[in-house]
Amino acid sequence: MSETATLVVSCPDRKGLVAALASLLHDHGANIREAQQHLDPVDRIFSQRIQFDLADLDLPRAQLEELLRIECGRYQMRWRISYSDRAKRVAIFVSRFEHCLYDLLIRHRLGELRCEIPLVISNHPELEPIATQFGVAWRVFPIDKQSKAAQEARELELLERERIDLVVLARYMQVLSAEFIARYPERIINIHHSTLPAFVGARPYHQAHERGVKLVGATAHYATSDLDQGPIIAQDVVACSHRDTVEDLVRKGRDVERMVLASAVRAHLDDRIVALGRRTVVF
Amino acid sequence: MSETATLVVSCPDRKGLVAALASLLHDHGANIREAQQHLDPVDRIFSQRIQFDLADLDLPRAQLEELLRIECGRYQMRWRISYSDRAKRVAIFVSRFEHCLYDLLIRHRLGELRCEIPLVISNHPELEPIATQFGVAWRVFPIDKQSKAAQEARELELLERERIDLVVLARYMQVLSAEFIARYPERIINIHHSTLPAFVGARPYHQAHERGVKLVGATAHYATSDLDQGPIIAQDVVACSHRDTVEDLVRKGRDVERMVLASAVRAHLDDRIVALGRRTVVF
């Protein structure tokens, strides 16, 4: 397979958007391999994802990007482009629960996730051996009220130095500050252990057990300064019953958390997500 | 197949419960066909469902019930017994959405629901032809603030006269009064069109669309005076995406509502449910 580029655009709907991009790409030798588009019926926002071959592109990438800048500017489009030969760099944040960390590292090793994972950050020391087993650098930043601002500053510096594109909160039990989140808009994915908006806040499995629900689930979303309110990327559930204790719900939930988080991370890495305010398009 | 009886008991856990009931039944010729029991780990409430053959029972049902009354009294057991040759009588309440009504009537016709359905009650006249097609009596009780108490009284009178065992609220868009509900404790099943506790209250599909969730669902629960808070019997979900408009969510939701409501009604008719406060055991 040759290398590909993925172009993702969004803007208020207008005629000629599709034709304009298709022509621009065609005129320069880009063969479109896969494309999806969506018109949000409420907000009238158009969004599109185009994946095309780079093999016969007749101009350098920088020039193509310059042409896209001009063309997208004409339509007030937000746009971004990525290339299959330039893997995104991911930092995983984790606290004491290891299942999501293991899951992402194993999937990466199996080739399921198109990215590099140069770094795991934690506020606790326990899980270091896991990062080490997979050959990933491990850094601990213990955090309490006093130290939070300073530690986050050091984390951000590290993320910058490592040129991190995506932060994955794999059961990281610290709330990030609004300032931190603002530095990685739509580039921090969190996993919450309930099907939001049900059981917002702490100890959702305990809440679920007390309420006697027949399903538990998980939600992956982009982190925003508004806790548990960010745009949802993926959700799933598993059936439960009176036979399940809280511990059983935690166990069943782990499987859903892993699946849902991995699915959201894959979608992000494959540039399938467009965040439109509180909602997402996942092509 | 011979006729069977189903005995459902619950009480604070104590030794010897299982042996006591098994011996009593065995001593009088009852062959146990199926049994499940559960010990709630939080409340230490024991519950059990026993289905047994009546073919070789060596005493009349009334005498068996008298023995059960004595035995269950010794253990402070709540108990109830039902017989496969005595079908429960069900009244369906409906407003203007027909999908759950149709679904229950068709399932009944196909033999999926062990019950009689002598009566459909509505606060609107539109769906009469459906009841008529299936040969079920149809009664309209229009309700507004002024008339509510009087109309509910007439409904209750009718339910009594028809010896109704179970009321099914099949998308009935009127809130029943606390007095009405108190007359049929754990015998009124409601379908709510969200996976409670998410999207409590009105227009859950609109709420779900606005929030951008990736799943919509439904919840069947026993009605209590606390709206949308009754013990949950069954829940399920269906995946949705950015491609789904509110109308699509409503459509997808209809399928889940039908399935979840039918499943809860079946469980009730088969005497599989024990309500323990806010939670249910569904054997």
Added chain:
Amino acid sequence: MSETATLVVSCPDRKGLVAALASLLHDHGANIREAQQHLDPVDRIFSQRIQFDLADLDLPRAQLEELLRIECGRYQMRWRISYSDRAKRVAIFVSRFEHCLYDLLIRHRLGELRCEIPLVISNHPELEPIATQFGVAWRVFPIDKQSKAAQEARELELLERERIDLVVLARYMQVLSAEFIARYPERIINIHHSTLPAFVGARPYHQAHERGVKLVGATAHYATSDLDQGPIIAQDVVACSHRDTVEDLVRKGRDVERMVLASAVRAHLDDRIVALGRRTVVF
């Protein structure tokens, strides 16, 4: 919402396909509302579905179709176009099981299926009242070995006279002849009560029970002359257990059959399906 057209094309992959169609539509005032395309990685077949507004189209439909004929000819494209104001006409074939028939008629009544259903055909007389209740014409063609060819001829004549676009075999227990099927290529949808290729042939629920599987399901596919081998459109399953008798599997299966068949019919009516040999693209 204004009226829309849906264009579906497929052909061996070649550069410029997307741009060519996008430009042609754009040049004549068609605003693309939704589009998906797919490149089959094995056969290198490109397929695309484009839905566009007709409101500002600057030429008559016939002329647009003529332009498409020319353009698609240049690329050896198979193509078809449909219009939202021209509903497809569907004939339902059924034998003695009513659940799929009921389901389609109710969904149609609820506005879920964009089509007309002018006709139900059966080889048995029993289900006539259902068609009648929904105001649909009912015709019986009893079939045995001797009469089969003649009866099918009469059925085909009737389908032609009624300008039927799609035949839905909603648990129709007669095998259609190869000649019949050849008259409606990729326009006959059948529901098989197993997840093909498991349990090909007769009595799949009995086979499933005997084999002790933990899932039963259903498959909707286009009918081909090769029985149970046509391109699959939709499949789903439901969990089962040792507690389920064959009758329970039949009951659970009915729900899956209804859902899967309706899903396939909707996809066909919305022109979302491209059949590529033994496989389908369902956009």
Added chain:
Amino acid sequence: MSETATLVVSCPDRKGLVAALASLLHDHGANIREAQQHLDPVDRIFSQRIQFDLADLDLPRAQLEELLRIECGRYQMRWRISYSDRAKRVAIFVSRFEHCLYDLLIRHRLGELRCEIPLVISNHPELEPIATQFGVAWRVFPIDKQSKAAQEARELELLERERIDLVVLARYMQVLSAEFIARYPERIINIHHSTLPAFVGARPYHQAHERGVKLVGATAHYATSDLDQGPIIAQDVVACSHRDTVEDLVRKGRDVERMVLASAVRAHLDDRIVALGRRTVVF
């Protein structure tokens, strides 16, 4: 929580079975915590699982077992008993695919599987580091036609020495001989990467892709001398579409394989399975 015992029995149906066991246990101070029973409607085989507290048992375990031997003998019952303080010992067999191996070892570490895992056996050397990371002994037995009988003999000797109760074939790509299997009847669990009986044999994901199915899945079953025909314990599926290549099916399948295998192993370890010929009861 005090320690518990789990008794599993099965036999041709007869009156008084339930009462006999309940009385025996009650008479010796065993409080029944959970019980399920099932009567197979085809074969008329009764089976039951009883979990009871050992805290107040008034006789030694060996004497209880002697009483059970006598009582079960009277009813021609097959029976087995296990104790929560005596963990089963599991050997994992694996070839070159690591996902199921990782999954079982992580679940074990998280406390999800009540067992010891003293041993991983492989016919290839590659996965040794994984066993080592989790502190589990690793043994390689390369196998070809000539060496098979001798190598299996050495494996069996090792299993015996390690007092292995359960063998888990976690994507072990060698067919075990009938002799090997006969040594561990209903104690070898295999994961097959299709929803049997679909796609029996080699390369099921390739078969599934070629056939164009819309679901792929996995089956956990007890190994028998009849390949892919053993009694099924657990199955599940995941949706797929035209967008999925064979590689995508393999990836999606890995998740289902892990879940289904873990679920079957848990059920076995918790003594929830009764194999009845080609079928299983999973309480």
